[in-house]
Amino acid sequence: MTPPVDPQALRAAVAAVQDWLLDEATPPPDRVALAAAVRLTARTLAAAAPGKSVEVRVPPFVAVQCVSGPRHTRGTPPNVVETDPRTWLLLVTGLTGFDEASSGGRLSLSGSRAGAVASLLPLVRLPAGKRGETLPEDSRFEPRPP
Numbered sequence: 001m002t003p004p005v006d007p008q009a010l011r012a013a014v015a016a017v018q019d020w021l022l023d024e025a026t027p028p029p030d031r032v033a034l035a036a037a038v039r040l041t042a043r044t045l046a047a048a049a050p051g052k053s054v055e056v057r058v059p060p061f062v063a064v065q066c067v068s069g070p071r072h073t074r075g076t077p078p079n080v081v082e083t084d085p086r087t088w089l090l091l092v093t094g095l096t097g098f099d100e101a102s103s104g105g106r107l108s109l110s111g112s113r114a115g116a117v118a119s120l121l122p123l124v125r126l127p128a129g130k131r132g133e134t135l136p137e138d139s140r141f142e143p144r145p146p
Helices: 007-015 018-022 031-048 085-092 098-103 114-120
Strands: 054-058 062-066 080-083 107-110
Touching (some): 007 031, 031 062, 031 085, 031 114, 054 114, 080 085, 107 114
16 A cells, blocks of 8 residues: 655645746756656555555656556566656646646557546646746645546
8 A cells, every 4th residue: 555645745845846847948847856756756656555466667867556356466567657757747737637638649548447546636736837846735626536
């Protein structure tokens, strides 16, 4: 079982990259800040949807297994969601949609259960369009069960 993520650490990590998410022209965050935001959001997803039927990969920072169902144990998993760090963070903050990222080629899905991840997003709300603001205490909300 994935240990729970500290909501304050999650908010702080996402807040550290939010200007870049809201404006692509903003210089990218440093690698440590980007890694923290990606890892904590992916681990939040794994904690919210425990299971081992879908692997979510955000190279080079994290891969987590989530969503209940048939368990995968060896080799390449049959159900994989893979994307780059920026697209992942846009997805988990609701700044882009699953279908939009997938049809735009920024999100790779394989297997019949990979799409289940869409129903779990977004995980964190951002004050859209408001650069430099901090995330409110209630920025984390419970994802719907798969």
